[in-house]
Amino acid sequence: MADFQTDELFGPDASAAPLLNLDAVSVLACAPLARLSLRCRETGVAPAGTAFGLSLPIEPLASETAPNRAAFWLGPDEWMLVAPESHLDQVMDACETALADQPHALVDISHRQDAIIVSGAKAAWLLNTGVPIDLHADAFPLGTITRTVFHKVPIMIWRTGPDSFVIEAWGSFMEYVTGLLVQAADELKAA
């Protein structure tokens, strides 16, 4: 994995108040982003990566980052590409051009999901109130990306630091996710 960079992409939405702001953990809404679902065969991996600006991860659960770019491995022929919102058309055009002679599917899903940043010493604990997978650093190291569930809804979870994670969920599920996170964090307020 190249140097790990996330700050430019998944930044807090400056216009939104923190959803949760405790010493031990905070939950912040992310600003909008360009998100693309890329599906292609093996032969498309290299040209797509070149067009997007990084080499697509090919290991399960892996992510790859570059300035203003992140790519998530979601399946043997499935990636999610992330870029700043304003880069959407440019990224789509570049990828479509590069893959013109390759069977592929490139679909804009920028608005399908929203992202939040969960960070702090208790971030993994808080997420594990609803996420059934092991978030220990040995089992889920920096840069790991996976789809899983939070209680009853599907989410995507990406480790961006020892104590920070990006969670993505479909727009209409996000209230459920953040509502339950905030509620579960109540006990951290206890004396």
Place this chain on the structure above:
Amino acid sequence: MSQPFRTEKGGRIDRAAEISFTFDGEGMTGHGGDTLASALLANGVHLVGRSFKYHRPRGILTAGSEEPNALVGIYRNGDQTPNLRATQVELYGGLEAISQNRFPALGLDVGAVNDLMSPFFPAGFYYKTFKWPKAFWDRVYEPVIRAAAGLGKPPKNPDHDRYGNLYAHCDVLVIGSGPAGLAAALAAAETGARVILCDEQAELGGSLLSEGSATIDGKLAPDWAGETIAALGAKDNVTLLARTTAFGYFAQNFVALAERLTDHISEPDPNVPRERLWQVRAREVVIAAGALERPMVFPENDRPGIMLADAGRTYLNRYGVKVGHKVLVATACDTAWQAAFDLADHGVEIAAIADMRPNPPDALQAIAQARGLRVETGCVVTGTNGRKRVKSALLGRIVEGGVTSAGDVACDALLMSGGWTPTVSLYSQSRGKVVWDEAVGAFVPGVSVQNERSAGACRGVYGLAATLEDGYAAGEAAAKAATGKTAALARASSNGADAGTGGVLGTLPHDRNASKVKAFVDYQNDVTAKDVKLAVREGMHSIEHIKRYTTTGMATDQGRLSNLNALQIAADALEKPLIDVGLTTFRQPYTPTTFGIFANVSRGDFFDPVRKTPSHGFVEEKGGAFEDVGQWKRAWYFAESGEDMHAAVARECEVVRKSVGLFDASTLGKIEVVGPDAAEFLERMYTNPWKKLAPGRCRYGLMLNDAGFIIDDGVIGRLADDRFHVTTTTGGAAHVFATMEDYLQTEWPDLDVWITSTTEQYAVAALQGPKAREVIAPYIDGIDLSAEAFPHMSVATGTFNGVPCRLFRISFTGELGFEVNVHRRHGKMVWDTLSTEIEKHDGVVYGTETMHVLRADKGYIIVGQETDGTVTPDDAGLTWAIGKKKPDFVGKRGLARPDLVAGGRKQLVGLLTKDPKIVLEEGAQVTKLAKPPAGTPAEGHVTSAYFSPAAGRSIAMALVKDGRSLKGETLNIPMPAGAIAVEVVDPVFYDKDGARLNG
């Protein structure tokens, strides 16, 4: 003096902290570290409840979660929690406890008449007594049984507590923190493995906390436990969980733990959950659940003051409580002798040690002699006296062929021990099969089915030294299996608490009239030795039948105390070896577990995700009603002042047909199908042909399952040669997507096509009505909206108010219609814009109810309403949607099945009531005769029924046997108030030629 049975010193209670509590309203005091049971005993209270069936006075039998008698209710926050075990309830200031199953009071209970009537309540008496007369069941028997059943009263209010959840993973989960558990945790933790150690008790340490004199590494056992626990707690790789019961062992080493966080606190912080469910996935599990002492089955073995010997020792050494001033110890094994010695050392008078064995070990007899204790060997208790507390016991001498009286002995407490039973519950839950160990005299774990091992007393390894060694070995082996790592750990050596010998199973011999005395096997369910024998006499030969006939082993401890005795009694009666009678399976939960911890966060707003559309705030503001459609909240109808639902829907329908209506269709499922083989894929998934559909055009798609039945429908637009925008029903979206993905991955991985859910990428505003074009025209750029350029069933991309837009010209109302798809975050802007714009045209916003009426006018089906999983395209009148020239599609072969092509199938038709004002009831049966004879099968049922403003009358759709051939005929809808006559018609009630649609 308060607490007259408290020792002078010793125990792990906080003597400086005196705590007030009440039991049945009577004020008492105890200390920090007490359980309710130990505090009651310190106050000399043994009578704590009445038994289930006979209402016999009962006392505290144990010191643990297996307690069958001391079930109490605890009042808190104006409500009570029933059936808590006093042995597990930790004392806190102001605790209010009440006894149960008594009326009017614990001391005087009218239900106790059942005890005198007991000859009339033998095992299985329900089955024998309440068989006739039949009419009595509903009115007499069931109400009476229900009133008499159960112990405590259920709480009346919604649960005001909150419950937490945590998923956890570890290399080694150790269940139980006695010597085996601590040693296992130490050994596993030393390797660096991630360890979770849990114990159901308030304090970790298990049986070590009850030891008086045994030492480990030269320290008293409780002190060693304390230091060990502190050392474990300091490690980053160890999680210690006290007050945490491992209640369920499931597949793939998934173990559920219930952690009790606030029940022991006088005024808990409302931010803290009452309990937390830990859902643990462990690579390896070490079960160190220990063993339980067995009661002895002698006549009147249930009086208050009669207790298990080790419980007596625990109350003394751990809680500083003497169970009596004059204690008789009855035993068939060595370990109970230590209880007598410990009590004697605290100045308690030992009435006698009565050991059934003719020759108990000399060493024990020597210790007893040194303390001047009376020892009776070959001696058994044959009965007891004392109503609310034991006053004396009858002794009998075991002689050749029977028992002769050996007089009686006065006592205010009787400690008994029939030996030990390894706790194999969790092993059994892990689906392991126990095996009989003759040397141990008990069932022990057999082969491991999952990645688990038992250590210590729960597998019949007794004695402190052996238990520690077994624990170390189990911890090391578990860590190695989980992580491959080992570590050298100095093992502690111990002195004392040696393994004992002896033990007895089944009913004990006595010289009493066997038909008159009760010797209890299962205390909680009032099952006596006689009941078990009766069950055998009446033909119950399997332990599973005996259990259900007598209810033995069906108590909250699942028979951990009673099973072996019951088995032995049954085996004796059957004259079979014990192992041939079998053992019942232990199931989850290990101990009673709250409903709250299972419901957990799934309550109120979080019962299920609540999915909202972009118009949600608008609907709320306008006072619109919501309808739940799957997880979505959809606008149902918008009543204006003075309107009821019927009037609101009628108005909305009329305005849509006259002018224009705005409807939020964002919830419809959307799937983007992309790739060179996109058309081929849809060709296979849907009944319709797709290859010749031109980009920019739409088509209605019908999806079947393999059997040929309709499972979904929706409009599909072709955006480019290799790109389709598929819509599905709201409720079917997830299933359709999964079905498509399933076929792609398993049947046609060769196809170059991929599907992406775009349901939430787009918000959809539907404009329907003759003015629809005028409403959207000012905002649309890049699309020619004229009927010629953009006819019905078209799709194009452009912008709406400057944001990208996919515009569909489609209709689910029969009117001119457009659906504006914009990116989700622009949905609110579009909705706000259009809801203002329609006002210029006297338009309405409308909800799902009006949508349903408008589509029914046109005979459009709704999957799930007109279909129920047994409806084919032909049944629904949709044969036109099947591509006849296609070589194959999902469901094609199903449709050729003989039963689907045979006559007599139910077909979709319209129904018009003879009285146009009557709206039929959806789901009502359709018959030929107004009063069909009983047993006549229905011809079909009503699927949709509304009052239609467009038709000026009621309309209905129905599935009716051979319905299309019955047009013009009269059928009947039998209802409670009489049959409603209907005429069978074509199911299109409005604008049959579609002129409005194409406007």
